[in-house]
Amino acid sequence: MTPQATQLIIETTYLIATAMFILALKWMSNPARARHGVWAGELGMLLAICGTLLNSGIVDYKWIAIGLVLGSIIGVPLGMVHMTAVPQRTALSHCFGALCVTLVGASEFYLRTPNVPRFTMGVLSMEVILGSLTFTGSLMAAGKLQEMLPQRPITYKGQNFVNLALLAVSAGVAVFLVIHPDRAAIFPAIVGIPLVLGVMMIIPIGGADMPTVISLLNSYAGLSAAAMGFVLDSKLLIIAGALDGASGFILSVNMSKAMNRSFTNVIFGAFGQEQTHAAADKEERTVRSATAEEAAQILGAASKVMIVPGYGMAVAQAQHKVRELYDVLTKKGVDVRFGIHPVAGRMPGHMNVLLAEADIPYDKLMDLDEANPEFPQTDVALVIGANDVTNPAARTDAGSPIFGMPILDVDKAHTVMVVKRGMSPGFAGIDNPLYYLDKTLMLFGDAKAFVGAIVRELTGGGGHG
Amino acid sequence: MKFDLITDLYVFMLAAFIGFEVIRRIAPLLHTPLMSLTNALDAIAVVGAILLTGRHESKLSVVLGTIAIVAATSNVVGGFLITDRMLKMFKTSRPQKP
Numbered sequence: 001m002t003p004q005a006t007q008l009i010i011e012t013t014y015l016i017a018t019a020m021f022i023l024a025l026k027w028m029s030n031p032a033r034a035r036h037g038v039w040a041g042e043l044g045m046l047l048a049i050c051g052t053l054l055n056s057g058i059v060d061y062k063w064i065a066i067g068l069v070l071g072s073i074i075g076v077p078l079g080m081v082h083m084t085a086v087p088q089r090t091a092l093s094h095c096f097g098a099l100c101v102t103l104v105g106a107s108e109f110y111l112r113t114p115n116v117p118r119f120t121m122g123v124l125s126m127e128v129i130l131g132s133l134t135f136t137g138s139l140m141a142a143g144k145l146q147e148m149l150p151q152r153p154i155t156y157k158g159q160n161f162v163n164l165a166l167l168a169v170s171a172g173v174a175v176f177l178v179i180h181p182d183r184a185a186i187f188p189a190i191v192g193i194p195l196v197l198g199v200m201m202i203i204p205i206g207g208a209d210m211p212t213v214i215s216l217l218n219s220y221a222g223l224s225a226a227a228m229g230f231v232l233d234s235k236l237l238i239i240a241g242a243l244d245g246a247s248g249f250i251l252s253v254n255m256s257k258a259m260n261r262s263f264t265n266v267i268f269g270a271f272g273q274e275q276t277h278a279a280a281d282k283e284e285r286t287v288r289s290a291t292a293e294e295a296a297q298i299l300g301a302a303s304k305v306m307i308v309p310g311y312g313m314a315v316a317q318a319q320h321k322v323r324e325l326y327d328v329l330t331k332k333g334v335d336v337r338f339g340i341h342p343v344a345g346r347m348p349g350h351m352n353v354l355l356a357e358a359d360i361p362y363d364k365l366m367d368l369d370e371a372n373p374e375f376p377q378t379d380v381a382l383v384i385g386a387n388d389v390t391n392p393a394a395r396t397d398a399g400s401p402i403f404g405m406p407i408l409d410v411d412k413a414h415t416v417m418v419v420k421r422g423m424s425p426g427f428a429g430i431d432n433p434l435y436y437l438d439k440t441l442m443l444f445g446d447a448k449a450f451v452g453a454i455v456r457e458l459t460g461g462g463g464h465g
Numbered sequence: 466m467k468f469d470l471i472t473d474l475y476v477f478m479l480a481a482f483i484g485f486e487v488i489r490r491i492a493p494l495l496h497t498p499l500m501s502l503t504n505a506l507d508a509i510a511v512v513g514a515i516l517l518t519g520r521h522e523s524k525l526s527v528v529l530g531t532i533a534i535v536a537a538t539s540n541v542v543g544g545f546l547i548t549d550r551m552l553k554m555f556k557t558s559r560p561q562k563p
Contacts, residue, residue, distance in 0.1 A: 246485050251500065
């Protein structure tokens with residue numbers, strides 16, 4: 001085969017792969033067809049890798065084969081993690097993606113220096129800077145999510161100044177390298193400084209902000225891959241990187257909106273520790289509590305129930321008990337749905353995955369915009385392990401730190417039931433006026449045990465069902 | 466290799482617009498599988514790592530390239546695997562057409 005013919009075959013596989021990647025994302029918009037998207041993506045990936053192996057520039061296949069085999073061996077367990085561990089797995093995969101991009105970028109630099117065209121040097125610097133900071137940033141995020149690192153935000157004076165200075169220095173070095181691409185000695189600076197910056201960026205970010213941060217790192221990983229595409233003049237890489245970057249960007253904007261914070265506020269904010277002062281003149285307010293038996297009677301008599309799960313439910317491993325509750329109530333003719341706040345889990349959409357794993361049909365899972373109009377006609381809103389996302393102070397109290405945050409309007413339902421361990425405030429440390437409403441019943445106890453008790457009351461108990 | 470900056474920029478811009486339009490339509494329901502899928506697709510960077518390693522230009526490039534292949538391949542395999550596992554779990558309560 002002539003070199004031109006080979007090149008044509010390679011380019012064709014890349015073209016098909018690109019189409020497959022776009023189709024993969026398109027099919028994701030329909031849950032019934034989303035798996036086709038995975039298959040399209042796999043086919044595209046396989047074609048692109050096979051096409052690449054035909055490249056006439058490749059003289060040695062040994063290390064490629066070793067790398068592919070080792071990577072597959074590591075990849076399988078990473079694909080088999082438990083659903084609650086998906087956020088840290090995702091952070092880790094951003095970390096791996098960034099590692100790949102950074103290493104390739106660094107190698108390309110050392111192979112080409114001192115003859116690096118200006119533009120190439122510019123995008124190469126971007127590739128390496130974004131790649132390095134995503135690498136350590138994602139590693140930190142994964143560590144925090146896995147609870148190997150403290151989730152509490154760590155702040156110090158002048159933190160933002162230090163971070164901006166680190167970024168400015170890396171950018172300065174990059175500009176210098178664009179002008180003098182032969183000064184290979186200073187190249188390590190645009191790897192090393194962003195590595196430090198990645199750590200510093202994540203240190204002040206608390207557990208509640210993780211969904212935004214993961215999305216943001218996703219976007220960075222995509223953009224660094226796109227930059228690599230510019231360096232290698234590979235349209236396939238540019239497109240895949242742009243798609244990933246766009247996706248991460250949309251998700252980060254969604255998440256910041258859901259938390260009522262600007263993008264910059266998440267990065268430079270360090271939430272989670274600003275407040276706790278508001279509770280100063282606390283008058284003795286009373287709450288009404290109920291037993292599992294009372295809760296079961298109310299739920300059994302309802303015609304429409306909206307369950308609002310939060311991460312507390314997942315921590316208590318109560319999803320499967322919640323499914324049993326869903327089954328029992330549905331069998332009794334109760335219309336049961338789930339209202340899911342965008343930040344209910346540890347990453348965008350995480351709660352939906354946890355509920356789908358417990359076999360709850362996805363057409364019963366409502367997002368914020370779908371759920372809120374339903375609450376006024378809902379007999380019982382059952383809140384399990386969620387707090388801040390149901391806090392009506394976000395609508396009414398201009399002095400509240402979460403004022404303006406979009407919440408699930410559970411207080412508009414006829415009766416509200418809240419399953420909660422005790423009266424301690426939530427993630428953001430803010431008191432929730434919902435608990436003191438006349439229509440609210442507090443169900444104190446462990447989510448799994450309490451929901452289990454309600455299910456027993458509804459199924460067993462024979463006579464008075 | 467002919468270096469065509471402007472074409473590449475056009476490609477990037479168009480891909481970004483397609484990305485925004487396509488991804489905007491994806492419901493929050495599937496945002497987690499979306500992220501793991503884009504992650505797997507992003508690992509197409511493995512192509513660059515393969516070329517780098519295969520050209521065998523220096524010891525350093527082979528070492529770094531091989532590590533890069535391992536990292537990217539684990540994303541490809543792990544990313545597609547977990548996305549498919551997640552999507553398999555999403556079932557509807559409406560009766561399916563046979």
